[in-house]
Amino acid sequence: MKGYIKRFLAVVLMAGLAFDLSGCSIKTQSSNEKIPVKAVIASKGKLNSTIVVNGSLTPNKYADVTSKLAGQVVAVNADVGDKVEAGQLLVQIDTKELNAQLQQADASIAMVNKQAENAKIGIQAAQQNMEAAEIKINSAKVSLDDAQKNYDRVKSLYDAGAAPQSQLDAADTQLKQAQNQYNAALNQYESAKTQVNNAQKQYEIYTGPALQQAEAAKNVVQVQMTNSDIYAPLDGIVTNRNIQPGELATAGTPLLTIAETSTLKIEGTINEDIVPLLRVGQKVPVVIDAFPDKQFQGVISQIGPVATTTGQIFPIEIAVTNPGELKPGMTAKAMLSLTGYEGIVVPVSALRYESGKTYVFTIDNKGIARKRVVTLGLQNEKYVTILEGLSVGERVAVTNVNALYDKAAVTIIK
Numbered sequence: 001m002k003g004y005i006k007r008f009l010a011v012v013l014m015a016g017l018a019f020d021l022s023g024c025s026i027k028t029q030s031s032n033e034k035i036p037v038k039a040v041i042a043s044k045g046k047l048n049s050t051i052v053v054n055g056s057l058t059p060n061k062y063a064d065v066t067s068k069l070a071g072q073v074v075a076v077n078a079d080v081g082d083k084v085e086a087g088q089l090l091v092q093i094d095t096k097e098l099n100a101q102l103q104q105a106d107a108s109i110a111m112v113n114k115q116a117e118n119a120k121i122g123i124q125a126a127q128q129n130m131e132a133a134e135i136k137i138n139s140a141k142v143s144l145d146d147a148q149k150n151y152d153r154v155k156s157l158y159d160a161g162a163a164p165q166s167q168l169d170a171a172d173t174q175l176k177q178a179q180n181q182y183n184a185a186l187n188q189y190e191s192a193k194t195q196v197n198n199a200q201k202q203y204e205i206y207t208g209p210a211l212q213q214a215e216a217a218k219n220v221v222q223v224q225m226t227n228s229d230i231y232a233p234l235d236g237i238v239t240n241r242n243i244q245p246g247e248l249a250t251a252g253t254p255l256l257t258i259a260e261t262s263t264l265k266i267e268g269t270i271n272e273d274i275v276p277l278l279r280v281g282q283k284v285p286v287v288i289d290a291f292p293d294k295q296f297q298g299v300i301s302q303i304g305p306v307a308t309t310t311g312q313i314f315p316i317e318i319a320v321t322n323p324g325e326l327k328p329g330m331t332a333k334a335m336l337s338l339t340g341y342e343g344i345v346v347p348v349s350a351l352r353y354e355s356g357k358t359y360v361f362t363i364d365n366k367g368i369a370r371k372r373v374v375t376l377g378l379q380n381e382k383y384v385t386i387l388e389g390l391s392v393g394e395r396v397a398v399t400n401v402n403a404l405y406d407k408a409a410v411t412i413i414k
Helices: 002-032 096-159 165-207 209-226
Strands: 035-037 039-041 043-045 048-056 058-066 071-076 089-093 229-231 236-241 254-271 283-288 296-303 313-321 331-339 343-347 352-354 357-363 369-373 375-379 383-388 395-397 410-412
Touching: 048 254, 058 236, 071 254, 089 254, 096 165, 096 209, 165 209, 254 296, 254 331, 283 313
Parallel strands: 035 410
Antiparallel strands: 039 395, 043 343, 048 331, 058 254, 071 089, 089 229, 236 254, 254 313, 283 296, 283 331, 296 313, 343 383, 352 357, 357 369, 357 395, 375 383
16 A cells, blocks of 8 residues: 555656646747847838817807897897898887986976076076175265264264254264164175075086986986897897797897807817917818818817816817808818928837837847837827837837737847
8 A cells, every 4th residue: 555655656746847847848938939020210200190170060159139228029120040230120129118218308407407597597686686785885885984974073062062962862873874774785785695606506506417417317218228229249140039029128138149150160179289280370171071072161260278177188269161051060070281390200000008108119139129108299090200208210119019028039020
């Protein structure tokens, strides 16, 4: 029994040794095997390429036709699909209430003018009273001076014993009466002067602020009446109608929408490396899916100055002149013809994409592949520009790149 076990273990050990030697033989053979590849020398050059921007045709401009005036609509002179011209009367709002307000404003102005005329008459009357009072003052002053002289004369005689008390009393009474008449004339003059000042102030108010306020109220009504007629702000086609005759228009609410369709546009996005190769005003061929046998002329009208929120992507807008048959919403393709800057150019077949990065494999003089991360520039169907990661003159594998790995041994084939 023990002899059998020894023989069995010996057989197992021999088999294991044979398997291990066989495995070593296979691994050595695999590591010595070289991967055949074709290679090119990286060189400088310029690429031509065409970038397609897909999108739908949209109107170049939209305009919502709104009312500045709230009121009942009496007429709508355009419907969806109608062509309209800038300045064309589109909507009319009832002005009966405004007409009544205008009449009331005219009446207010007339009343203010009447009050101003009355104030002017009051000024003239008060000035006449003031002139009459001034005459009375002068007359009363003469009488006062005479009475004063008479009193002084009688007082001297009285003091000398040459005039009786009764004569002095009579002179004193006459002096007091003259003084009262003089004071009354002064008061009448001051009263007339006050009347003139008050009438002048009223006249200034009625010909100034009061009249301005009344005229401003009329102007407001007139402006509102002007706003009752609503005109097209631009040439275009009516795309929406939100109001009917008899309905109430609310200030600021769109009544109609007009789209300017003589020029349509395609909106799309481009990568940041494309932006320097384009310019506003550049002509662009445009293909409309509804007219596959025709080509339309487009022009780059706008290149966004700021990248979109999705990253290093910039918006672009291509304007297309509408000969008449194009409609908003049609799908279109704009062909952007590009000529890149001079750079390092290799075939597209040299690229390998892995884990969100792009690689090429350079081949050194010992036939060893080196994996390189590269940054791509302009690309067409056959070639691509390498912005970073590769130098001129380096040898790059262009076949079997998916079978390569870093430090792989390769053999260059023709």
